[in-house]
Amino acid sequence: MRHYQLAIIGAGPAGLAAAVKAYENGVKKILVIERDKILGGILNQCIHNGFGLHRFKQELTGPEYADRYIKMLNETSAEIQTDTMVLNITKERILSVISPLRGFENIKADAVILAMGCRERTRGAIRIPGSRPSGIFTAGTAQRYINIDGYMVGRRAVILGSGDIGLIMARRMTLEGAKVLACIEVMPYSSGLNRNIVQCLNDFDIPLYLSHTVIDIKGANRLEKVIAAKVDENRRPIKGTEMEFDCDTLLLSIGLIPENELTRACGIQIDFRTNGAYVYENMQTSCEGIFACGNVVHVHDLVDYVSEESEKAGEAAAKYILGDKTLNNKTIEIDAQGAVTYTVPQRMRCENIDKNLKVFFRVNKSIDKAKIIVSDYQKDIASFKKQYVVPGEMQNIILAKNQIENIRGDYITIRAEEIISE
Amino acid sequence: MICICCPKGCHLVYDEKSGNVSGNSCAMGARYAAAEAVDPKRVVTSTVRINSSTAVMLPVKTNFAIPKHMVMKAVELLNDIEVQPPVFIGDVVYKNILGTGADFVCTKTVNE
Numbered sequence: 092m093r094h095y096q097l098a099i100i101g102a103g104p105a106g107l108a109a110a111v112k113a114y115e116n117g118v119k120k121i122l123v124i125e126r127d128k129i130l131g132g133i134l135n136q137c138i139h140n141g142f143g144l145h146r147f148k149q150e151l152t153g154p155e156y157a158d159r160y161i162k163m164l165n166e167t168s169a170e171i172q173t174d175t176m177v178l179n180i181t182k183e184r185i186l187s188v189i190s191p192l193r194g195f196e197n198i199k200a201d202a203v204i205l206a207m208g209c210r211e212r213t214r215g216a217i218r219i220p221g222s223r224p225s226g227i228f229t230a231g232t233a234q235r236y237i238n239i240d241g242y243m244v245g246r247r248a249v250i251l252g253s254g255d256i257g258l259i260m261a262r263r264m265t266l267e268g269a270k271v272l273a274c275i276e277v278m279p280y281s282s283g284l285n286r287n288i289v290q291c292l293n294d295f296d297i298p299l300y301l302s303h304t305v306i307d308i309k310g311a312n313r314l315e316k317v318i319a320a321k322v323d324e325n326r327r328p329i330k331g332t333e334m335e336f337d338c339d340t341l342l343l344s345i346g347l348i349p350e351n352e353l354t355r356a357c358g359i360q361i362d363f364r365t366n367g368a369y370v371y372e373n374m375q376t377s378c379e380g381i382f383a384c385g386n387v388v389h390v391h392d393l394v395d396y397v398s399e400e401s402e403k404a405g406e407a408a409a410k411y412i413l414g415d416k417t418l419n420n421k422t423i424e425i426d427a428q429g430a431v432t433y434t435v436p437q438r439m440r441c442e443n444i445d446k447n448l449k450v451f452f453r454v455n456k457s458i459d460k461a462k463i464i465v466s467d468y469q470k471d472i473a474s475f476k477k478q479y480v481v482p483g484e485m486q487n488i489i490l491a492k493n494q495i496e497n498i499r500g501d502y503i504t505i506r507a508e509e510i511i512s513e
Numbered sequence: 514m515i516c517i518c519c520p521k522g523c524h525l526v527y528d529e530k531s532g533n534v535s536g537n538s539c540a541m542g543a544r545y546a547a548a549e550a551v552d553p554k555r556v557v558t559s560t561v562r563i564n565s566s567t568a569v570m571l572p573v574k575t576n577f578a579i580p581k582h583m584v585m586k587a588v589e590l591l592n593d594i595e596v597q598p599p600v601f602i603g604d605v606v607y608k609n610i611l612g613t614g615a616d617f618v619c620t621k622t623v624n625e
Contacts, residue, residue, distance in 0.1 A: 138572035154621040241569040266588045285522030
């Protein structure tokens with residue numbers, strides 16, 4: 092059986108950053124496993140710019156961002172195995188993998204980093220009624236067809252969901268000569284970034300219908316018509332508000348699901364809120380020696396944060412491999428309350444935190460002038476002012492070491508409140 | 514006006530008379546608001562065909578922002594281009610787009 096110090100599953104932004112960081116921290120025998128033929132993951136099809144402003148202080152396209160990390164990885168001793176699928180992982184960190192080149196084999200690793208990313212929700216996930224013609228794609232699939240494979244997916248399109256991929260595809264379809272009739276969002280707000288609404292919809296006069304959804308799909312072989320309607324506050328369609336769109340294409344941008352089949356099969360604890368693994372302050376999962384980072388843990392808005400989180404996982408895996416195994420001290424759970432829907436990490440061990448801990452979270456409603464409050468029992472131990480928080484943007488707060496050290500309970504709570512000025 | 518310089522998306526207000534910008538949280542935002550009010554510009558990304566054994570399409574971008582009203586015309590220039598590998602990130606694919614001085618450069622390295 093081949094043996095590695097560290098096996099990383101996935102060579103997208105998360106896997107690449109984790110591998111580079113683990114190498115920098117002294118791990119030399121690393122295997123990076125990727126199911127595609129090339130490295131970089133979904134960045135390869137994200138040809139638009141806007142990546143890397145935090146990480147590299149300049150605006151890069153997806154392929155350029157990936158290229159930076161691929162170059163860094165190529166300078167390490169890490170082995171890369173593309174065109175390879177991981178079928179199973181055990182708690183003893185034995186990976187069953189299969190590839191055309193080497194067939195089936197088991198690989199043993201001292202530590203594993205899960206960096207499988209996420210996939211798109213499909214039509215079935217939101218049960219759109221109507222017929223089942225061709226011409227209905229998830230936005231990311233259409234993006235791959237156009238940007239990588241060179242196929243145009245349609246001429247007249249409607250986009251359901253206003254997530255960033257949907258918005259980016261509205262612009263992309265327009266630039267490739269298609270007419271995008273509308274972007275339809277069931278919520279009263281867009282889940283995409285403001286900048287994308289401006290530069291992808293407004294720039295091309297594409298209307299955005301908030302509080303609307305698709306209620307029927309018509310067409311025998313190819314999609315012919317999409318019927319949309321306004322929805323009430325319970326997201327039920329309102330009679331009499333129907334709109335018809337003559338179109339041959341419907342793109343779905345209705346959310347992403349972390350790809351955790353391997354994680355679940357291994358018996359690693361999954362957080363039902365994020366659909367990703369529960370992680371500690373160092374991105375370790377509930378299973379010792381198995382770490383997770385990037386979109387497989389929780390869906391990020393920005394690749395820069397994926398890289399940052401993955402570097403943390405790479406560093407922690409290196410520490411674990413090289414013998415610093417004093418990691419199981421007292422665990423403090425981080426409890427998301429009120430408008431805060433979840434946090435990552437979900438738990439922490441104070442002794443393992445060097446300087447401070449960045450806690451990522453999302454909220455389920457927009458709050459102008461928000462205060463994020465961290466409490467230990469009834470006592471507030473930290474509060475952070477935010478000009479605004481919105482559901483579409485992942486937020487973070489940084490807890491200082493001295494704030495964490497003084498926690499007495501075995502859990503802390505994080506909540507968001509509106510600052511009411513006098 | 515919403516700033517598109519970074520994911521933050523600040524709400525900017527541009528005073529036409531004085532040229533003052535408010536609502537921005539950085540210098541990029543101030544520059545963006547002034548430019549957007551007078552002559553809005555965009556970086557354009559698209560693809561061209563490539564005659565390669567490993568790829569069908571090659572991603573490209575404009576190396577500078579070009580006037581917004583030229584965006585649709587600019588991408589049409591790419592329709593008939595087929596690139597021969599090897600190409601490297603930053604190689605010029607189309608020079609001087611519509612007299613703007615900006616070029617389409619490729620954003621991916623394809624060796625063969």
